[in-house]
Amino acid sequence: MIPQRVSLITLGAINLPKLRQFYQSFGWQETEMSSDNYCAFKTAGVILSLFPLEELEKDSGVKISRSPDTYQAVALAINVDEPNQVDSMIETIRGLGGEILREPSDAFWGGRTAYFADPENNLWEVAWNPSSVFDERGAMISF
Template structure:
C-alpha cells in the first residue's frame, strides 16, 4: 500500500535566488539543508523546496515546456485560522512583492479567500474555511 501522505513539494525555479528571496521575505524559515543551489522552507505540513527548473526537468526525465510567464496548473494553499487573517496575509504578501490575483472576498462556500502568484507565477490561495480542523503543529487535517 502506498503511504497516504504528502511530505515535500518542489517548485522548479527559473531564478532560484529571486524566488528564494521572496519566500524569505514572507518570513518563512529555511532548513539547514538550504544552499545557493537548493532552498527548503519549513511549513506546518510539508517541506517546500525550490530547485532549478532545468535540473528538476532533467531529474524527472522530461522536456521543459514552460516559462516563468506561464501559470502552472497547480495551486498551493495557506489556510488560516480566522477570516480577517486572509486580508492581513494578503497585505503582507503584497508588501513582499507577491502579485495579488484576487483580492480577499467572501466565498460562496462560506469561507474567505484570495489568490496570489509568487515571482514565477506559482499560484497560491489564502483561505479561511470555517470547517477546517488543524493539528497541534498547524497542519490541516480536515475541512
C-alpha cells in the first residue's frame, strides 16, 4: 500500500540564489538541511525544496524541458484562514516582486482566490475556502 501523503515538493531552480531569496523574503526560514546548492523550507504540511535544475535532471535521470519564459503546469497553494488574508498576502507578494497573475476575487465555489508566479514562473494560488479545516500546525486536513 502506498501512503496517502505528499511529504516534499521540489522545484527545479534555474537560478537557485534568486529563487531562494524570493522565498526568504516571505519570512520563510530554511531548514538545517539547506546548503549553498540546495534549499529547503519547512511549511505546515510539506517541505518545499529548491534544487538546481541540472542537479534534478541528474538525480531523476531525465531531461527536464523548462524555460524561464513559460509558466509551469503545476500550481502550489497557500490556503489562509480568512478571506481578507488573500488580498493582504497578494499585496505583500506584489511588493516582494511576485508577478500577480490573477487579482483576488470571489470564487465560484464560495471562497476567495488569487494567483501569482515566483521569479521562475512557478504558479501559486492564495485561497480562502470557508470549509477548510487546519490542524494545530496549520496543515490543511480537509477542504
